[in-house]
Amino acid sequence: MLNLYDTATSQIRPLKQRVPGQLSIYLCGPTVYGPPHIGHGRATLVYDILRRYLEWTGVAVRLVSNITDIDDKIIDRATRENRPWLDIAQKCEHVWFESMARLGVKRPTDVPRATEYVDQIVDLIADLVAKDAAYRTDDGIYMSTSVVADYGLLAHQKIDDMLAGGGDRNVFGADQKKHPADFVLWKFSKPGEPAWPSPWGEGRPGWHSECVVMSLELLGEGFDLHCGGADLRFPHHENERAQAVALGKDFAHHWMHNGFVVDTEGEKMSKSLGNVTNLPDLLDRYDARAYRMLLLQTHYRSPVKVGLDNIDASVNALAGIDSFAARTSSLTATPDVATLDAFRAAMNDDLNTPVAMGVLFDAVRRANIAVDAGDTQSAASMSSAVREMCIAVGLQLDVAKEVDADAQALATALDAARAAKDFATADKLRAELQALGYLVETTKAGTTLRRA
């Protein structure tokens, strides 16, 4: 059973399954108005690892992750660039999933778009209005947070205390709100803006209403886990919950939040600070698996520095596992039980992937020792355990690729030259093969080639 930190209770507790053997997860997806940055990459990788691990243990996971395809930022950009807003949303969504594919992040089981749920969103807001939990102002319909007794649950702070400071920013519709914490459910549209009909006038849904509707529509009440980046804890998740609570609905039973990607000075990367690295740029420069490895070696709730040194270390660590995979690819056996037990224990302890990776690296080392000692039995069961662990966390190993006939001929010639002690020729052949992009491993047993 996976024990997982729950933001609502500030405790590590079992992640309960509403239906045994199944797990329902809602992950707040991106607002598609620009390229994804590496913070998005972290969030999606963390939950991809969670999902894959759960699936590996035999749990059927339904992961719903939305696309926010209508939002002020999309409209702003459309206006600025004089393009249709839908064009921006669709192109950005395409880039998003392209990056996800490169990262090896499995596509969610459901990808609802906000614009596909406007009717249901209107219905939900109407229910809130009917219950006096929402009210109208000149610019939209607002949620009355004071009807929610435990508003502030996820923030772990009283509203008054939250409002005491930090009031140095522009708050949408602030002048007409009944309470400063109230938030917009429906925004009336200005001329030329995208608009949908509603009983209160044309407009568009507020961000917080989209997610509560889509999660409840697709997963139903009392779904197992709601997750996202730590910055969504408040206000976004708090506000989603407030709407559900105000309607008497059973909302998410467990809340999970991942830590941020920070820059080399330790500051959070965010678009407003201008210190973001775009995900496509990162993926152009490095093996995508290196980012996954880097995150696996950090706890999901800790901040992680993503810099050149860090990624290089992960690239090198990965190279070691790759060459291990290549030298043990032909071995098959039942995976070593103790190793997998240790791995599960680490993962079940609030997804302690750094410890789990320790187990993995230890297994690699022991398997290598066994190979060197000619103990194929142990080598096989250890290496099989390594392959299992890699599957569980979504690490694809680069096993030896096919070697073309020409290169194989050069390798054979290389072996012949070595046998004849013609080392000048042997060195030349090796250099040739390396120039062709192969990793050349010359051993007593003969030369093996891998794609570099």
Added chain:
RNA sequence: GGCGACGUGGCCGACUGGCUUAGGCACGGGCCUGCAAAGCCCUUUAACCGAGUUCGAUUCUCGGCGUCGCCUCCA
């Protein structure tokens, strides 16, 4: 101003009141190799500062210093 997280060896990063375990990367030495590469072995003896609790604290408590986050753009 409120709430919270963190400060571990050259870098990243876990566990833990004592029984010298992290783990990865880098550096150095060795084995292997014709030489390399890959792999293996060994190595360097760390916990921001101060006080307290304790037989004993990196680990608990308090204080200080520092870094970071949330407080209606945000993964």
